[in-house]
Amino acid sequence: MNWDATRPGETETSLPDTTNAGVYFIGRIRTPYPTRNECPRQGMSDGPICRVEVDERWRPALKGLENYRRVELLYWMHQARRDLLTQSPHGNKGARGTFALRSPVRPNPIATSLVDLVGVEPGALLVRSLDCVDGTPLLDIKPDRCSYSPPASSEG
Amino acid sequence: MNWDATRPGETETSLPDTTNAGVYFIGRIRTPYPTRNECPRQGMSDGPICRVEVDERWRPALKGLENYRRVELLYWMHQARRDLLTQSPHGNKGARGTFALRSPVRPNPIATSLVDLVGVEPGALLVRSLDCVDGTPLLDIKPDRCSYSPPASSEG
Numbered sequence: 226m227n228w229d230a231t232r233p234g235e236t237e238t239s240l241p242d243t244t245n246a247g248v249y250f251i252g253r254i255r256t257p258y259p260t261r262n263e264c265p266r267q268g269m270s271d272g273p274i275c276r277v278e279v280d281e282r283w284r285p286a287l288k289g290l291e292n293y294r295r296v297e298l299l300y301w302m303h304q305a306r307r308d309l310l311t312q313s314p315h316g317n318k319g320a321r322g323t324f325a326l327r328s329p330v331r332p333n334p335i336a337t338s339l340v341d342l343v344g345v346e347p348g349a350l351l352v353r354s355l356d357c358v359d360g361t362p363l364l365d366i367k368p369d370r371c372s373y374s375p376p377a378s379s380e381g
Numbered sequence: 382m383n384w385d386a387t388r389p390g391e392t393e394t395s396l397p398d399t400t401n402a403g404v405y406f407i408g409r410i411r412t413p414y415p416t417r418n419e420c421p422r423q424g425m426s427d428g429p430i431c432r433v434e435v436d437e438r439w440r441p442a443l444k445g446l447e448n449y450r451r452v453e454l455l456y457w458m459h460q461a462r463r464d465l466l467t468q469s470p471h472g473n474k475g476a477r478g479t480f481a482l483r484s485p486v487r488p489n490p491i492a493t494s495l496v497d498l499v500g501v502e503p504g505a506l507l508v509r510s511l512d513c514v515d516g517t518p519l520l521d522i523k524p525d526r527c528s529y530s531p532p533a534s535s536e537g
Contacts, residue, residue, distance in 0.1 A: 288467055
């Protein structure tokens with residue numbers, strides 16, 4: 226499949242000349258999917274265990290994450306183009322707006338995924354239900370909002 | 382409150398010299414909270430209606446979003462520092478790792494928020510349950526994963 230071809234009904238835009246802020250890649254995600262062709266269309270909760278590697282600099286920030294069973298991962302879909310306003314997924318009739326899709330193709334190719342945390346190693350998490358390509362850059366890890374309460378304030 | 386002071390028990394790191402990718406601000410979020418001091422600790426589903434303004438360039442990408450009642454917003458918490466590995470929220474005893482918190486302070490200050498879509502105007506969405514400061518830069522809009530199915534493929 227040619228992932229980068231523009232299909233009938235799709236609309237491109239020219240991207241702005243400059244970006245407005247920069248992100249750090251804080252690690253990478255190891256999955257059984259070497260290319261986009263092997264990736265499932267959606268991660269399944271009974272899918273294979275994937276390994277989320279966190280760079281050494283950021284590892285102290287994992288403290289306490291082992292207390293959560295579900296975590297939210299943010300990652301950078303580095304192979305996706307960013308300039309489509311409407312898309313016709315997989316040859317479907319009728320294009321939809323990029324913001325009405327969860328396609329990797331979007332102005333800021335940031336994915337959010339809720340995963341089951343099945344293990345914590347020094348510098349890595351073992352999780353289920355990812356659908357991204359092997360080597361995908363990691364942006365963030367957060368406790369799942371459903372199981373998270375902000376710590377109580379001692380300052381009112 | 383001094384939001385940028387380092388509290389007892391918190392750990393700083395030096396940030397990398399360069400970022401790895403750039404994001405575009407695609408609009409901004411208008412809320413009733415002019416500064417961080419007025420922001421609620423968590424957005425509530427019965428909170429005030431907020432206005433998500435989308436820049437003209439990206440407006441065609443909203444097509445079809447009106448069919449969803451819940452959307453996920455990604456935004457850039459532009460006032461947050463990025464260099465804390467552990468944090469002691471609001472004077473709590475015992476620091477936790479940044480990735481075990483949903484604090485705005487994180488290497489990539491990207492928030493994810495699920496909101497009720499209560500209206501669509503040309504170039505703007507009206508939503509409930511945001512807790513961010515007025516003027517926060519918008520990064521992305523996606524249909525809520527719970528109500529979203531990837532479009533069927535005609536290519537198998």
